[in-house]
Amino acid sequence: MPNFSFMSLALNKKYNFDKIYLIGTAHSMWEEVYTQFKAISAPQYDMENPDEIYYDILDACDNNNHKSDLSIPHKEKIEAAMPKGSKIILIKYGLNENEIKENTNIILSLADDIKQNDELVVDVTHSFRSLPLVVMQLIMYLRNVKSNINISHIYYGMLDIARETDYKIPIVDLKSLLNVNDWIIGAYSFMEFGSAYKISELMEEEEKSDAKRLHNFSDSLNLNYLNAIQSEAQSLSALKNKEYPSKLAGLVVTPTILEFVRQFGKDMPHSEFQLKLAEWQFKHRNYTASYISLVESIVTFVCELNRLKINSRKQREKAKKILWGDEPAASCPQELIGDDGLFTQISNNRNSLAHNTLNNSSNNKEMIGLLENSLKEFREILFYQRKKKDIF
Numbered sequence: 001m002p003n004f005s006f007m008s009l010a011l012n013k014k015y016n017f018d019k020i021y022l023i024g025t026a027h028s029m030w031e032e033v034y035t036q037f038k039a040i041s042a043p044q045y046d047m048e049n050p051d052e053i054y055y056d057i058l059d060a061c062d063n064n065n066h067k068s069d070l071s072i073p074h075k076e077k078i079e080a081a082m083p084k085g086s087k088i089i090l091i092k093y094g095l096n097e098n099e100i101k102e103n104t105n106i107i108l109s110l111a112d113d114i115k116q117n118d119e120l121v122v123d124v125t126h127s128f129r130s131l132p133l134v135v136m137q138l139i140m141y142l143r144n145v146k147s148n149i150n151i152s153h154i155y156y157g158m159l160d161i162a163r164e165t166d167y168k169i170p171i172v173d174l175k176s177l178l179n180v181n182d183w184i185i186g187a188y189s190f191m192e193f194g195s196a197y198k199i200s201e202l203m204e205e206e207e208k209s210d211a212k213r214l215h216n217f218s219d220s221l222n223l224n225y226l227n228a229i230q231s232e233a234q235s236l237s238a239l240k241n242k243e244y245p246s247k248l249a250g251l252v253v254t255p256t257i258l259e260f261v262r263q264f265g266k267d268m269p270h271s272e273f274q275l276k277l278a279e280w281q282f283k284h285r286n287y288t289a290s291y292i293s294l295v296e297s298i299v300t301f302v303c304e305l306n307r308l309k310i311n312s313r314k315q316r317e318k319a320k321k322i323l324w325g326d327e328p329a330a331s332c333p334q335e336l337i338g339d340d341g342l343f344t345q346i347s348n349n350r351n352s353l354a355h356n357t358l359n360n361s362s363n364n365k366e367m368i369g370l371l372e373n374s375l376k377e378f379r380e381i382l383f384y385q386r387k388k389k390d391i392f
Helices: 007-015 030-041 052-063 075-081 097-113 131-144 177-193 197-203 208-223 226-239 247-264 270-283 287-305 313-324 342-354 361-388
Strands: 021-024 087-090 119-123 150-157 171-173
Touching: 007 030, 007 119, 007 150, 021 097, 030 052, 030 075, 075 087, 087 097, 097 131, 119 131, 131 150, 131 177, 150 177, 177 197, 177 247, 197 208, 197 247, 208 226, 226 247, 226 270, 247 270, 270 287, 270 361, 287 313, 287 342, 287 361, 313 342, 342 361
Parallel strands: 021 087, 119 150
Antiparallel strands: 150 171
């Protein structure tokens, strides 16, 4: 088995890369990079008696330190010895916050050179301890923002245990760490935006039936199909106390999805469910959906008060007429009724959003503020009525 002086050389032997990006400081062993790749690109090159370029690079790199500029001699010669299109990227040592930020910007700029359908093999072996973290940021960016990028491997050569392994360095693939990031994104997507699609996708490898439940739930939530949301939320109760092959799946599903189930999975009057959903949507900044859910909650509430069928379109229209003040009702809080009533204000704003009839975008804060106050006001009305036990 041949010996290699650095990991990227060994990986290049295995994969025969189209191009290589090498990241290092002005003190890195660039002279070794030059001679090793020169011997590959020009087999007649005598590594035992290297040229003056080698010694120029060696002297400069030996003398460079953390205070040196980001430059080395013959940079273009080093890149020319490597596969066509390859680059060497010079960075700071990362000794303080400013240097770390500068390194992050330098490394993230590589994203501009990476094209769709490229396959990346990443090596984080020869680096300061902070550098792999920055490289991982680039990888996460590429996977989450740039589509059709395949990160096939993330290699680390365990030089730390060289003596214990008789200098036969184990090479480990850290790609599985990307799975952790996927679950984090899934949890964030649900907690911040109420989307369980990513978790559903990841659950395909754990439990297909649960993945389907989560997908159906997300469809209903995104459609704001209120009756289906209530049904799907109750269906998700089946995820309680389940164990999955991956510990990570349980760690994500339990505190995220089951928190939603805790709030919405139990039996409750439809009006209360719709109000809680409107409050949840408001919290997740889905203001239009929150307006719709609040309007429907008020209509359902009036149906419940007056023994009208909540799923009958004709009887829901009757409830709206009560709220508009066009029809008498056996029971309906006065604060909800008429042109000055809560329902008319909320309904007008909901219609303006649905039909795009707002005239001035400066009304955004006012509409969000009205929605927040209306949620609180209707909650007080609904639960006051609940205490009176007129419904529920």
